[in-house]
Amino acid sequence: MAIITLTTDFGTKDHFVGAIKGTIYRELEDAKIVDISHNISPFNIQECAYILKNSYKAFPEGTIHIVGVDSEPTTENKHLAVLVDGHYFIAANNGVISLITASIKPDKVVEIKIPNPAHGSFPVLDVFVQVACHIARGGTLDVVGKNFNELRELKEFSPRITNDGKTIVGSVIYIDNYGNVISNIQRSLFDAYRAGRKFELQARNKRLYEVHNKYSDIINFELEPQSRKGPGDLLALFNSAGYIELAIYKSDLNTVGGASSLLGLNYRDTIIVNFL
Known part of the structure; x- marks a missing residue:
């Protein structure tokens, strides 16, 4: 059956x-x-x-x-x-x-x-x-x-390529149980236009210059614990579905808040990637 x-x-x-x-x-x-x-x-x-x-x-x-x-x-x-x-x-x-x-x-x-x-x-x-x-x-x-x-x-849910291929204008398509914000910018699109360039990821008034492959990549374990990034810090990553996601490391949407509440991002809000 x-x-x-x-x-x-x-x-x-x-x-x-x-x-x-x-x-x-x-x-x-x-x-x-x-x-x-x-x-x-x-x-x-x-x-x-x-x-x-x-x-x-x-x-x-x-x-x-x-x-x-x-x-x-x-x-x-x-x-x-x-x-x-x-x-x-x-x-x-x-x-x-x-x-x-x-x-x-x-x-x-x-x-x-x-x-x-x-x-x-x-x-x-x-x-x-x-x-x-x-x-x-x-x-x-x-x-x-x-x-x-x-x-x-x-x-209309597809990202737009502007500025002669130097900018990807995406939007929020999903907010998960942790308050993590998923954009409609897929890794394949990001890689196709990056061409080895540095980049700036913009969401509201925040700027990020790195996209990780997993959440714990934000932590530099070579540093002393008090000097590391960790719980409460903002990061971007390619999630398991291959989309750019914004997250607060080890956040709780119901207590301290997540990326959606702390950044003020909602469904269909804009997320931008500028290649430098």
Whole structure:
């Protein structure tokens, strides 16, 4: 039996997640359900895409991913089922799929057309679960929909190259549980334009001149402890997903604060790299 994952902005206070799981189990008693996250910020497509893009590859091929963010259907937000990179995604055409598949061409995309669909306020339960269970039973996408080639793209989330290649203007796409700030500037883009030059990373009134590979790289262990950088100091690094991230070493967002609160950075705020 295929794995079915759930990624939503429903939270865990209400009945939504329980109803989804119960319905899947009613249809497939031996289903394997995995929660990726139910704490996506409401309607935040970029945040949803970041989490999905950096988690789905850890699952085996054939996994079915239900995406319950901004899922109410409209003429501009059609329901889709997508096969890409060996995985199935069931989501609305709100841009989340195009952000996941920016560098991978989908094998198949269909607009979901199931018989007698419910037209209520809970389409993840009424539509997405039906499609997921159909696929999990070995069903094909051709049965649940018709071919679709108008994936909505959200290009405004891409970094901009300015100043004749001397500047990358990025933005904040995600803030994690530690208050670490993740930009949309990927290491591959940074390396492509750096060309061996020194650089300045600018966020609000802070300037950084080094990007580390792990958090503890900020510490020079050759120095005496009292002379080292350490907990409470700001650093930049290429995180495990390959994006430039700003962090306060060993911070706690709920007590002393994290990079987001201490630098005053929020979703879609600007982060700039200037090559010198």
